[in-house]
Amino acid sequence: MTAQELVAKVKNLPPVPHAALKLVSLLDLPAVSNTEVVQALRCDNVLTAKLLRACNSPYFGLAEPVGSVDQAVFILGHQQILHIVLTIAFGSAMVVALPGYAVEASELWRHSLVTATASEMIAKEFTDLNIELPVAFTVGLLHDIGKLVLGQTLTADLQVKIRRLIEHEHIARAEAEKIVLGTDHSEVGALLLQSWHLPDELVEAVANHHQPILTPKPRLSVVTHLADCVAHLAGSAPGWDGYAVRINNELVTSLAITPEQIEQMVANVRESSDRVDQFMSLA
Amino acid sequence: MTAIGKWTIPAPRKTLVVGVADMVVSNDSSAELVTYSLGSCLGIAIYDPVKKIGGLLHIMLPDSKIDSAKAVNMPYMFLDTGLPRLFHAAYNLGADRGRLTVKVAGGAQLLDERNIFNIGGRNFQALIDLIARNGLAIHSRDVGGMTSRTLRFDLTTGNITIKSPGADAYPL
Numbered sequence: 001m002t003a004q005e006l007v008a009k010v011k012n013l014p015p016v017p018h019a020a021l022k023l024v025s026l027l028d029l030p031a032v033s034n035t036e037v038v039q040a041l042r043c044d045n046v047l048t049a050k051l052l053r054a055c056n057s058p059y060f061g062l063a064e065p066v067g068s069v070d071q072a073v074f075i076l077g078h079q080q081i082l083h084i085v086l087t088i089a090f091g092s093a094m095v096v097a098l099p100g101y102a103v104e105a106s107e108l109w110r111h112s113l114v115t116a117t118a119s120e121m122i123a124k125e126f127t128d129l130n131i132e133l134p135v136a137f138t139v140g141l142l143h144d145i146g147k148l149v150l151g152q153t154l155t156a157d158l159q160v161k162i163r164r165l166i167e168h169e170h171i172a173r174a175e176a177e178k179i180v181l182g183t184d185h186s187e188v189g190a191l192l193l194q195s196w197h198l199p200d201e202l203v204e205a206v207a208n209h210h211q212p213i214l215t216p217k218p219r220l221s222v223v224t225h226l227a228d229c230v231a232h233l234a235g236s237a238p239g240w241d242g243y244a245v246r247i248n249n250e251l252v253t254s255l256a257i258t259p260e261q262i263e264q265m266v267a268n269v270r271e272s273s274d275r276v277d278q279f280m281s282l283a
Numbered sequence: 284m285t286a287i288g289k290w291t292i293p294a295p296r297k298t299l300v301v302g303v304a305d306m307v308v309s310n311d312s313s314a315e316l317v318t319y320s321l322g323s324c325l326g327i328a329i330y331d332p333v334k335k336i337g338g339l340l341h342i343m344l345p346d347s348k349i350d351s352a353k354a355v356n357m358p359y360m361f362l363d364t365g366l367p368r369l370f371h372a373a374y375n376l377g378a379d380r381g382r383l384t385v386k387v388a389g390g391a392q393l394l395d396e397r398n399i400f401n402i403g404g405r406n407f408q409a410l411i412d413l414i415a416r417n418g419l420a421i422h423s424r425d426v427g428g429m430t431s432r433t434l435r436f437d438l439t440t441g442n443i444t445i446k447s448p449g450a451d452a453y454p455l
Contacts, residue, residue: 103448166429172394229393233402235303235320235343235431237391240449242322243403243429247395259399263349266402267360270304270343271353 003183003191009153013093013192019044020089021196023082027135028199034070037078041069041085050088051081059278082134086141087113087282098151098239100159106280107238108147113276114236116140118269119227125265126255131223139205139220140227146189146206150177163241172246174210186210210246214254222251230262234269301326301339304360308338308372309438316436321389323403325362325410325426326434328386329369330441331378337438340369344402345409362409385419386455388434388445390426403427425455 022040026032041048048069055072056065060080066072073081094112097105119140123131154162158180165176177184190207201220204213208221209228225248237243251257301307301318309316312335318326321341330337340359347354347361358364373383387410390403398404407426414421425432430447434455437443446452 170394229400232393233323233400235322235324237322237431238448240430240447242431242448243391243393245393247393247397247400249397252397252399257399259405260349262400263344263402267344267350267353270360
């Protein structure tokens with residue numbers, strides 16, 4: 001089965017608002033103005049209404065309630081707005097149970113939010129990688145979206161085969177998927193992003209989040225891989241095979257990562273769990 | 284038990300949830316302690332079967348030296364700051380050191396040949412060291428592997444069950 005065939009098989013992926021995808025595609029531009037953000041959102045009334053409700057929630061602690069997208073973008077800034085819009089847009093799509101992964105509803109979504117948070121932290125810590133924070137957040141949020149497709153299309157028989165491989169051969173989930181299906185959730189996820197015309201940088205990072213690209217220079221997938229691993233260690237490892245993830249050795253060497261560094265990041269991610277809970281409640 | 288006609292309705296069981304980097308110690312023998320999402324974290328349960336006093340600690344990391352500020356604000360995040368507090372809280376409720384059983388679950392590991400990310404293994408090693416240094420013993424354990432666990436601890440009996448996603452629960 002190819003990734004294309006799998007994606008084509010999926011009939012009922014919850015729709016993601018066009019305005020949200022437009023906003024993500026703005027990440028490709030060197031600089032985004034408030035006007036462009038407002039224009040992207042303005043065409044979608046439902047999303048706008050949800051956005052304003054979220055902005056006026058106690059979490060943001062605004063002195064005066066905001067009544068329009070212009071105002072919201074002006075007061076909260078477009079980075080914050082991107083976080084809220086993505087949370088609203090993908091939250092409803094990703095709050096589903098995935099029996100094939102033994103993942104309960106909301107677990108995949110929480111893992112995505114924790115990874116997004118970790119991803120921002122890593123972009124801040126490894127400044128040499130030169131990754132912008134909104135890009136880091138977005139790719140963390142979307143890295144496992146291929147699991148939505150595989151969760152729907154895998155037959156029980158294939159699931160058992162994947163599970164046996166992981167249990168008996170002690171290999172990573174993505175490797176077992178590749179052996180049994182000929183593709184894996186990262187490839188499928190990347191294809192989905194491509195079909196939404198999202199920036200190539202994001203597509204590449206989702207495609208390679210288990211085999212990050214380090215040469216000629218480290219790419220966004222490096223951040224995604226690390227963030228995914230840190231999220232697992234911070235207790236967000238959904239499914240029975242939650243820890244069947246292989247750490248990339250070259251990446252550890254190339255960035256000279258120490259155990260203490262990893263432990264510090266895990267502690268920091270735990271500390272930001274209030275923020276994750278807040279985002280969970282927005283979706 | 285509440286009696287309504289010939290039917291009896293058992294009183295709802297009190298469940299105390301222990302969050303990540305958190306601890307609960309109780310002498311309410313009707314209660315159940317539960318902690319979710321034990322991945323590389325460790326759930327450490329101690330129990331005095333005579334006084335029916337139990338405590339459950341959910342630590343994330345082996346050593347608080349990496350962040351002394353967090354060790355003050357969140358002492359249950361780390362084994363070295365959390366474990367002494369677990370025992371002292373149980374002693375304060377009247378638990379007897381000689382009777383306390385120690386059980387542990389968690390410590391899952393990612394596939395990491397270089398062990399840089401092996402927090403699960405480091406957590407368990409730190410526990411073994413600290414327990415041994417204090418002349419105590421671990422009575423049973425379910426540690427390692429690639430799955431996350433939920434731990435339920437019945438304070439009436441001291442029984443503990445472990446459940447992983449997609450698998451049946453089993454006693455620890």
